[in-house]
Amino acid sequence: MTLTEDTALVRPDATALLPGNDPVRVLGTPAAADLDPEDLLRLYRELVLGRRYNEQATALVKQGRLAVYPSSTGQEACQVAAALALSTQDWLFPTYRDTLSVVLRGVDPVQTLTLLRGDWHTGYDPHATRVAPLCTPLATHLPHAVGLAHAARVAGDDVVAMALVGDGGTSEGDFHEALNFAGVWGAPVVFLVQNNGYAISVPLAKQTAAPTLAHKAVGYGVRGVLVDGNDAPAMLGVLTEAVDRARDGGGPTLVEALTYRVDAHTNADDATRYRSTAEVEAWRERDPLDRLERHLRETGRLDTGTIEEARAAAERMAADLRTRMHVEPAVAPLGLFDHVYAEPTPQLLEQREFLLAELSDDVEGNCPP
Numbered sequence: 001m002t003l004t005e006d007t008a009l010v011r012p013d014a015t016a017l018l019p020g021n022d023p024v025r026v027l028g029t030p031a032a033a034d035l036d037p038e039d040l041l042r043l044y045r046e047l048v049l050g051r052r053y054n055e056q057a058t059a060l061v062k063q064g065r066l067a068v069y070p071s072s073t074g075q076e077a078c079q080v081a082a083a084l085a086l087s088t089q090d091w092l093f094p095t096y097r098d099t100l101s102v103v104l105r106g107v108d109p110v111q112t113l114t115l116l117r118g119d120w121h122t123g124y125d126p127h128a129t130r131v132a133p134l135c136t137p138l139a140t141h142l143p144h145a146v147g148l149a150h151a152a153r154v155a156g157d158d159v160v161a162m163a164l165v166g167d168g169g170t171s172e173g174d175f176h177e178a179l180n181f182a183g184v185w186g187a188p189v190v191f192l193v194q195n196n197g198y199a200i201s202v203p204l205a206k207q208t209a210a211p212t213l214a215h216k217a218v219g220y221g222v223r224g225v226l227v228d229g230n231d232a233p234a235m236l237g238v239l240t241e242a243v244d245r246a247r248d249g250g251g252p253t254l255v256e257a258l259t260y261r262v263d264a265h266t267n268a269d270d271a272t273r274y275r276s277t278a279e280v281e282a283w284r285e286r287d288p289l290d291r292l293e294r295h296l297r298e299t300g301r302l303d304t305g306t307i308e309e310a311r312a313a314a315e316r317m318a319a320d321l322r323t324r325m326h327v328e329p330a331v332a333p334l335g336l337f338d339h340v341y342a343e344p345t346p347q348l349l350e351q352r353e354f355l356l357a358e359l360s361d362d363v364e365g366n367c368p369p
């Protein structure tokens with residue numbers, strides 16, 4: 001057998017891996033009629049909650065209670081579906097923009113926002129919650145997700161990892177290394193790329209020449225799927241299928257969700273400097289919450305009582321978050337140095353001593369170590 005023939009034997013069928021030309025869409029198609037009404041109502045309630053959570057967190061920045069908040073307004077269908085597609089034993093690997101997914105996985109919202117308040121490395125226990133810390137360096141969490149998923153499989157544990165990343169993050173070396181390892185090992189991992197059109201001010205056209213971000217999977221032997229990220233039922237369907245496939249040994253999937261960041265990158269960004277109001281308005285027309293609500297009303301599956309109930313639950317969550325975020329947290333400045341390395345470096349110890357000396361000089365005793 002020649003080398004070429006040998007290679008041909010192991011080469012995956014590229015056409016089976018390629019994303020379809022059209023993104024998967026469910027709402028407004030006959031397929032929508034087949035969806036479980038309970039699932040649709042659950043999605044609706046979570047979207048209402050998610051929108052309110054984003055509004056409240058954004059307000060907390062203005063009130064000085066959060067240092068920064070990268071909003072996921074407009075991307076809630078991705079956030080909700082990512083959380084709902086996972087089972088209890090699975091792991092979520094979020095970025096700074098994915099706190100809504102973290103909350104919907106069951107992590108306390110105040111603990112979720114601890115990093116963005118600037119109090120501590122992370123406010124929740126990743127092992128207990130099966131949610132990795134919010135990742136700020138782009139894409140560095142993706143190899144971690146693959147490693148965890150692969151290790152779980154080797155150990156015989158039933159675990160799938162879902163790793164979230166933005167369109168800009170797909171240009172990072174870590175993204176490519178993670179895809180490569182996931183493909184080679186057939187790791188039970190799902191990559192959800194939320195393509196919201198921009199990496200801060202850099203539009204997608206300046207980010208990549210690839211026809212779609214889902215195509216990036218194919219070079220690594222990973223399946224790529226393109227989905228309308230503002231269609232909540234489509235998102236849930238595609239992600240659930242990808243998670244089930246990974247769990248059954250079918251290997252990794254990369255899902256590219258076409259969506260839009262309606263707010264600025266963070267409160268520190270002025271988005272009017274790089275995109276037009278008309279563009280934002282056009283995307284507001286495709287708002288994931290409005291679309292699902294309209295669909296449910298038109299098909300007679302949503303009554304006023306259910307809408308009011310969903311909004312009231314969202315208000316209760318927001319009021320609780322507001323009250324608890326207005327309580328001054330008890331911070332221990334020296335804790336900054338804990339958990340950074342198993343064995344602290346000499347430089348870290350030196351910095352710790354420096355801070356200790358500064359704190360001891362504080363005659364008012366306002367900053368107890």
Ligand SMILES: Cc1ncc(C[n+]2csc(CCOP(=O)(O)OP(=O)(O)O)c2C)c(N)n1
Pocket residue numbers: 097136137138165166167168169170196198199200261265
């Ligand atoms: C390794 C690295 N380089 C640069 C940055 C600075 N940075 C923070 S957010 C961001 C844009 C990321 O865009 P994208 O991946 O599309 O995600 P989005 O913020 O739109 O959710 C950049 C460049 C960073 N956090 N990490």
